[in-house]
Amino acid sequence: MTLAPGSAEIVQLAWDRRLGFDDGAFVGAAGRRLTLANDAARSLQFVRLFGSSALVGPQWALDAADGYTDEELAQHVTLLTITRGHGGHGLGAAALFFADDLPLQQPSEELTVSHGNPEAIELEGLCPPDDVNEVGLADLEHRFTIMHLEDGRRTPVACGAYTEWEGILAQLGVLVAPAWRRRGVGTLAASIAAHEALASGLTLQWRSDVSNKGSLALARRLGFTAGGIQTSVLLG
Known part of the structure; x- marks a missing residue:
């Protein structure tokens, strides 16, 4: 788009x-x-x-x-x-x-989506630390965690989240449990968070390390437009 x-x-x-x-x-x-x-x-x-x-x-x-x-x-x-x-x-x-609009991703089955913080924290515990640090769910205040029901227990499998920048942009992030990657739940979680942000009148921003091929591919698959680059170093 x-x-x-x-x-x-x-x-x-x-x-x-x-x-x-x-x-x-x-x-x-x-x-x-x-x-x-x-x-x-x-x-x-x-x-x-x-x-x-x-x-x-x-x-x-x-x-x-x-x-x-x-x-x-x-x-x-x-x-x-x-x-x-x-x-x-x-x-x-x-x-x-x-992005200022995105196609709506439809789930293939009925899903439970949690807005709670404990579910997002539980999901982080299932993921490698590098992935957790790059996504930074703790800094994204609006979280939408997809839960999977198995043997009577609900387990978090993916979380799409965003936080507002300057009341204008929605900085998005997505974290997916390793066992659920390449199964479409990351795309779905991102779509849920994105459309919640769009409904709030925000323009969407996706930020990804230039070496993270999976994240770059997901941004393009969702329909985002490349707009620039941010390069930074810490001092001292």
């Missing part, structure tokens, strides 16, 4: 506010790179959205990045190089996808 006219500007407005710029900064950048110095920042962030870009961090990092192109700054190794003398580490590069 494609974004409706104006949706890209809505996304950019949310990121203006998220990064600390004035409203309309991304739209008005017109091909030049935005920069914002914050000497108290604990990270260096490069964000590219629909052809416009921004770099936020301490002034020394902005100065060091001045000779690099946007394509170079989108590479995690470039930010690590710039910040090597200041303890730069971690975070990496994440692809950003967006």
Whole structure:
């Protein structure tokens, strides 16, 4: 699917506010790179959205990045190089996808969906720590956990969740129990969360590590449109 006219500007407005710029900064950048110095920042962030870009961090990092192109700054190794003398580490590069509408996924059978926190926590206990950390269900306040009934006991198999960014975007995440992967429940859980967010008037955002092929494929399968990249390193 494609974004409706104006949706890209809505996304950019949310990121203006998220990064600390004035409203309309991304739209008005017109091909030049935005920069914002914050000497108290604990990270260096490069964000590219629909052809416009921004770099936020301490002034020394902005100065060091001045000779690099946007394509170079989108590479995690470039930010690590710039910040090597200041303890730069971690975070990496994440692809950003967006949607203002998605096809509705229909379940093949009747399902129970829980809105409770204990079910989401139980699901995290079934999954590898790396997956749990990347999805970050604890930071996504609206959770929709699909439960499977077997032998009279309900077990969580997948959770789609979102949290609001700046009252504009719904940052989505999906976690699926290993035994239930490649069976469509992740797509269904994501669809449930996405349509709840759309019903609340939010534009959808999907953020995925560039090396996570499963998450990237799921975003495309759901109907999201690629819109940019966020590359970050922690400092000190």
